[in-house]
Amino acid sequence: MTDTRWLDDDEQRAWLRTAAVLELMPGALDAQLSRDQDLTHFEYFALASLSEAPERTLRITELATMTNATLPRLSRVLTGLEKTALVERSACAEDRRAKNVTLTEAGWAKVVAAAPGHVENVRQLVFDRLSDEQVEQLSAITEALLGELDPQGRMFASSR
Amino acid sequence: MTDTRWLDDDEQRAWLRTAAVLELMPGALDAQLSRDQDLTHFEYFALASLSEAPERTLRITELATMTNATLPRLSRVLTGLEKTALVERSACAEDRRAKNVTLTEAGWAKVVAAAPGHVENVRQLVFDRLSDEQVEQLSAITEALLGELDPQGRMFASSR
């Protein structure tokens, strides 16, 4: 048990602000999407992930990994999205334990409808306030953090 | 309704990474605290906020503002913390609608016990991976974001 290496003033300030952003941002993202499109940010992210997959289809487990969801959570969210006909579950030929989820036409239309408002929101919340230089810095910083948070790159299967 | 200003490649990359950090960090913070101290990050943050207040006491509403919690949520969390004798509620003399929450001795001891592990965790997750320059950049970036997310500085009553 060694002595604690406390945060110095700069680190302290950076952390307090980061923690505040961490606390506030999810609500800001959810607010716009649920107000305008009756979607949570998680649902949007899941639909968007499907929309970029080949055949707009993924294994449930694969989607869970990409969205950092537990399987039970995703299972119930999919049940909800199935009720509004945005996705469909189907059996998986290669592995009969598994299932595929596919984005329906209505689901695709939903993503297309939701994307502009979401992007506009992200712009207002983030990019309108940052210089080009800061965007680069943010990119490098978050990449470094993901080295610890997500060493396998689970949330970046497609984008790497 | 004007055309959407889509994100360019740099912005896209920065946002994907930022969204991933936003998704993963809360779990990483909660995991350490609940494993080692049987506290959620929210509970820790509330206790820590009380520990820095004058008399280790705050109005419930004030604490709710500082922690970005709704009043019902905070009310129930306080009930839990009261059960383990980490805080105490008491009537407020100046306004008989209001109540004060005070950190007990046991609550103070809990914060003292929890802080080193939490700081160590934040170090591993964040500062060990960033250069001094990047810490400064992160500070400036998050400050800019809070300008939109928290224009009143609600989460920074004490630290500004």
Next chain:
DNA sequence: AGGGTATAGTTGTAGATGCAACCATGAGAG
């Protein structure tokens, strides 16, 4: 004073989420 409105806090209730238990299928060892 008296009435209307706003604020502080708690509680009812419904929806979301995690953990653990469960069922079905697959993969490997003998």
Next chain:
DNA sequence: CTCTCATGGTTGCATCTACAACTATACCCT
């Protein structure tokens, strides 16, 4: 072959959270 163990997915249950309704008190205006 079949026994054992691992994996994919769903469901039960406990907990957490938000929204709305409610009580009590304060403030304001006449």
